[in-house]
Amino acid sequence: MASPLLHLDTSRPANITDDYSLEVNAKGISALTAAAHRISPASTISIPYLPNQDNEARLATARAVRKIGFEPMPHISARRVTSLAELQWFVEHAVAEAGVERCLVIAGDPATPMGPFANSSLLIETGVFERSGIKVIGVGGHPEGHPIMSAADRWEVLKRKCQDIERRGMTPLIFTQFAFDAGIVLTWLEALRERGIEHRVRVGVPGPAGVAVLARYAAMCGVGACASMLSKYGISIGRLFGTAGPEHFVDRLAADLTEVHGKVSLHFFPFGGIAQSVGWVEQYRSRSELAC
Numbered sequence: 001m002a003s004p005l006l007h008l009d010t011s012r013p014a015n016i017t018d019d020y021s022l023e024v025n026a027k028g029i030s031a032l033t034a035a036a037h038r039i040s041p042a043s044t045i046s047i048p049y050l051p052n053q054d055n056e057a058r059l060a061t062a063r064a065v066r067k068i069g070f071e072p073m074p075h076i077s078a079r080r081v082t083s084l085a086e087l088q089w090f091v092e093h094a095v096a097e098a099g100v101e102r103c104l105v106i107a108g109d110p111a112t113p114m115g116p117f118a119n120s121s122l123l124i125e126t127g128v129f130e131r132s133g134i135k136v137i138g139v140g141g142h143p144e145g146h147p148i149m150s151a152a153d154r155w156e157v158l159k160r161k162c163q164d165i166e167r168r169g170m171t172p173l174i175f176t177q178f179a180f181d182a183g184i185v186l187t188w189l190e191a192l193r194e195r196g197i198e199h200r201v202r203v204g205v206p207g208p209a210g211v212a213v214l215a216r217y218a219a220m221c222g223v224g225a226c227a228s229m230l231s232k233y234g235i236s237i238g239r240l241f242g243t244a245g246p247e248h249f250v251d252r253l254a255a256d257l258t259e260v261h262g263k264v265s266l267h268f269f270p271f272g273g274i275a276q277s278v279g280w281v282e283q284y285r286s287r288s289e290l291a292c
């Protein structure tokens with residue numbers, strides 16, 4: 001099987017991958033433990049709210065992430081939370097048992113909410129987070145659009161969520177879905193800053209993975225993966241097998257990010273495995289250093 005393609009590019013700054021975060025679910029803890037010495041201490045490890053992992057499994061993952069020396073950031077999927085009591089239980093236990101200080105709130109995919117929360121704003125409005133000691137709340141940003149919201153609604157909802165988080169004494173952090181076209185992300189960052197939203201953005205990046213795996217996750221997550229986007233990513237329609245890494249995507253960000261785009265760091269989705277994503281960052285960094 002082909003290894004992730006890394007193309008030498010001397011134009012990027014060395015620090016685009018500094019302070020990256022990584023998504024790790026319950027099944028990934030042993031791989032995270034094995035790779036821990038290769039990841040900066042206290043890095044944020046976000047814990048997705050997967051339907052096949054229950055609250056106990058998510059809590060155990062958060063405890064393990066903390067024990068290894070990282071900052072656990074559990075996701076809470078509004079539409080999958082069945083009651084206020086469940087939300088309270090989870091957040092309080094996460095704080096008490098894993099020292100959780102940051103959570104990511106996201107609507108989630110169920111067409112019909114399983115409880116009283118149809119969107120992530122309703123989770124924030126409960127007051128559970130600040131009362132439990134949470135300091136940072138992550139919310140979704142949508143460079144590629146949103147299943148139901150118009151552009152105007154998207155900006156309004158994002159602005160309101162950030163304001164509400166700050167009003168409650170916490171710090172907002174914006175996470176974007178993984179994407180294949182860095183140009184769309186750059187344009188969205190400019191629009192975000194034009195609207196006066198200055199909070200740090202963690203740009204979603206797919207880790208190196210099989211092309212078929214990337215296509216499957218893109219379809220599952222509603223991520224744009226048309227031929228032109230994939231081609232910008234470095235995947236040609238004639239080569240739908242093998243592995244693809246985010247080198248073109250990250251190169252483009254590194255080359256084109258300026259002060260106008262504000263505070264930006266990377267958030268990796270390790271679809272091809274945790275060791276592979278961590279290894280990709282190491283290779284990318286060593287090539288940047290060689291190029292300096």
Ligand SMILES: NC(=O)C1=CN([C@@H]2O[C@H](COP(=O)(O)OP(=O)(O)OC[C@H]3O[C@@H](n4cnc5c(N)ncnc54)[C@H](O)[C@@H]3O)[C@@H](O)[C@H]2O)C=CC1
Nearest residue numbers: 106107108109110111118119120121140141148175176177
């Ligand atoms: N890391 C990730 O996984 C990220 C994912 N996203 C995507 O954005 C989606 C929703 O964005 P949020 O900012 O959390 O929305 P939100 O919680 O702010 O909701 C905004 C509006 O969209 C409606 N809505 C949201 N999801 C819906 C669904 N599945 N069906 C019908 N209506 C829905 C809500 O009711 C609300 O009116 C996520 O579910 C995900 O697909 C965005 C950023 C990061």
Ligand SMILES: Nc1nc(=O)c2c([nH]1)NC[C@@H]1CN(c3ccc(C(=O)N[C@@H](CCC(=O)O)C(=O)O)cc3)CN21
Nearest residue numbers: 023025027028048050108109177178213220221222269
């Ligand atoms: N709209 C939306 N819905 C989602 O469910 C979703 C997103 N967006 N954005 C990205 C995250 C990441 N997601 C996932 C979902 C499942 C696994 C998972 O089951 N991983 C297995 C590997 C399975 C495989 O080989 O493909 C694992 O062992 O980690 C990982 C990440 C779901 N996510």
